[in-house]
Amino acid sequence: MYSTLGVTGRPNVDWCESHKVETIRTNVVGTLTLADVCREKGLILINYATGCIFEYDSDHQLGSGLGFKEEDTPNFTGSFYSKTKAMVEELLKNYDNVCTLRVRMPISSDLSNPRNFITKISRYEKVVNIPNSMTILDELLPISIEMAKRNLTGIYNFTNPGCVSHNEVLELYREYIDSTFTWKNFNLEEQAKVIIAPRSNNELDTTKLKTEFPELLSIKESLVKFVFEPNRKTPVAA
Template identity: 25%
Template sequence: MVGPMKKILIFGDGQIGNFYLEYFSAKDYQVQIAKGVDIRNFDQVAKAINDYRPSTVINTAAMTNLEWCGQHRLEAFDVNVLGAATVAKACDQAGVYLVHFSSGCIFSSRDGKDAKAETDAPNPSSYYGWTKVWSEEMVAFERSEDFKFLILRPRQPVSAQVNHKNMLVKMLTFTKFVDTANSGTVLEDLMDWTDQLIDKQVTGILHVANSGWTTPYQIALMIKESILPALEPAKITKAELDKMTPNTRVDTVLDVTRLEELGIKVKPYKQRLAETVKQLGDNIRSMDRAELKQQLEETAAASRQRTVLNSVYELLYR
């Protein structure tokens, strides 16, 4: 019964939205992205839902660039907060289960032992982080008693896809890396988790990250070993990094006990990272050089605004 019952409408066509589209399409579910819909416009959102009649809506739509959100606060609030409220209202009125994306960066952890649970009070260090806190509140605000919704908090999504939005691809262009504890979410795992969570109709707030943690510097060493031997990772302190970027560096470790208690098999982050980095390397080596160059140059253009670039990433497409 699961296959025919699952009909999914996705808001947001960024990295995560398209990951869901590919995943659910491969499983022969009915799924589509709501193209050309402004989530701030209730009539457009309601029409998309009423026309498609999904069993589940996944809302990944948001402005996610920290610097941009800090510099364009009204528009960021409009999309991330009011847009989330609009999608929730439309789902509530249509009687549709909603999966809404928040973020793990609403927390700051002191170290690897300072893992944050769903019940801990958020302490964002960026305006973007605050918009995600407010979005969670607006999803639940003045809804009917029957409205079912699930709020997911991922942390630093990574994958084996060669995509300029993938954090691992971004790291191919970096020179210096902090050596501080962070959780992470392998997107290939998140897809399966979400599938199971929808089947279970889980509600409330849920941290969705792989278990344990590692550091950006340790990830850089994996990248050097599996993808870019010429990379020479250097450590940088948070204080030094904060002088180079408009926003304070956020380090977050998430407690995923609730996810595991729901019967979801959560693999260790270090193990999955090693596997994902290796697969990313295989994908890079088999990719068309011109397309690879385009992805890496787009990555470098964005990275140049916040860090010191290396030059060895160019060896990957020469």
């Protein structure tokens, strides 16, 4: 059984701050119930969860290349959304039939989808610029099907190896999609004035997933191969 069950909030995760019971109902009660019913029925649950339960800290500094591992305890509960997701991940560890996939900043080749991370940040008035682990769905969703076939359970950091920053993504957007594209940056303090809950920024260690799937591309290679090349609108440089 596969599940993408979860509330992330509309228009964004700030919604969860003012709808706590609804957020618990889906992200905790719903997810646990599903895991429990699957266990009763002898089914493995492939649970598309989140890696937004970590933030850079002194042992995992931005740019250090030291990512959070599967066994690390979540250190980011700054938003109610992340808090529910961290709590449910902890409880799900007790279910031997669950495969928890920590997805981050999902990107797909469908640039018309407003939920696509690239589409989202290309429409923001101002954007922060922080390296993060991200998930290229075109590459990783087929891998999750294969994980089910292999009966894998437990926690997996479900991102491409390495990090990419907002500006690096937007530079690729300008190179491949719209050569006239421009954007403005702002810093975390300025961002804090236009959002309610803090956001998670982190790097996840992908050694476990890469060991199982050695062909897994780095985030930058995957972005170009699965997203930007198939969508190219600008002429190829001579």
